[in-house]
Amino acid sequence: MDKVPTLKMGDTLILTIQVELHDKTAIRLQEDILERVYDTKPQGLVIDVSAVGVVDSFLGRMLSDTATMVRTMGVETVLVGIQPEIAITLQEMGLELKGGAFSP
Amino acid sequence: MEKIEEVSINNSEDIILARQIAREMAKELGFGLADQTRITTAVSELSRNIYTFAGTGRVVVKALSESAKKGMEIIAEDRGPGIPDIEMAMQDGYSTNKGLGQGLPGTKRLMDEFEIKSEAGKGATVTIRKWLR
Structure with a gap:
């Protein structure tokens, strides 16, 4: 997989998840995000998941963990663009994404 | 018309x-x-369980047509170690891997x-169905 596409806008690091993540790429992505946060020292991290069609318990865990790790590095994460169907599915499954804030 | 697909x-x-x-079959139906x-999330959970706990197995995706009812059935089966305590595995928050412990109970709620069905040492089979309303 290519490095994750990130964009620094002002003090904000923006990252868009554009591919269907399988387990190994998800873990790579997590490491890449942490490195980018360390390198660019943003005020905040925005993860755009509007192209993500499935959030199962594995990806949910990965996103929560990433936000928590990023917070440990002093940066807050905002997840943007969660599709309505994904919000429904997460709620019904009893999955709560923690560690970050949300924005439409 | 019987539609059935299998993924190893x-x-x-x-x-x-x-x-x-x-997802494709769900859309078609x-x-x-x-x-x-x-449905797609449920299939993801069950496939991941196979991969995580048994290593290999198969997922069968079937279109169902029973008189007036139409729907979809997914069978996930493996010959892995089996689930020693099904009751425990079906509890919210119980996890033996890196998940959130919502995999099986969450899947049940989605469908x-x-x-x-599982027997220690002989694997596990999970069958789920969703009906068109």
Whole structure:
């Protein structure tokens, strides 16, 4: 997989998840995000998941963990663009994404 | 018309293949976007369980037609170690891997029907169904 596409806008690091993540790429992505946060020292991290069609318990865990790790590095994460169907599915499954804030 | 597809689960890429096939069939059968996502997520959970606990197995995706009812059935089966305590595995928050412990109970809530069979040392079979409303 290519490095994750990130964009620094002002003090904000923006990252868009554009591919269907399988387990190994998800873990790579997590490491890449942490490195980018360390390198660019943003005020905040925005993860755009509007192209993500499935959030199962594995990806949910990965996103929560990433936000928590990023917070440990002093940066807050905002997840943007969660599709309505994904919000429904997460709620019904009893999955709560923690560690970050949300924005439409 | 009987529609049936099978995916062998051998690596984590196969999880994505299984859910793509499931989503496509759900769409073809006329399920709405929310149900497509429920079904696809359920297939993802079951495929991942196979990959994580048994290493290999298979996922069968079937279109169902019973008199006036139409729907979809997914069978996930493996010959792995089996689930020693099904009752425990069905509890919210119980996890033996890196998940959130919502995999099986969450999957059950997403679907209309859920059956699980397992024998220690002989593997596990999970059958789930969703009906078109």
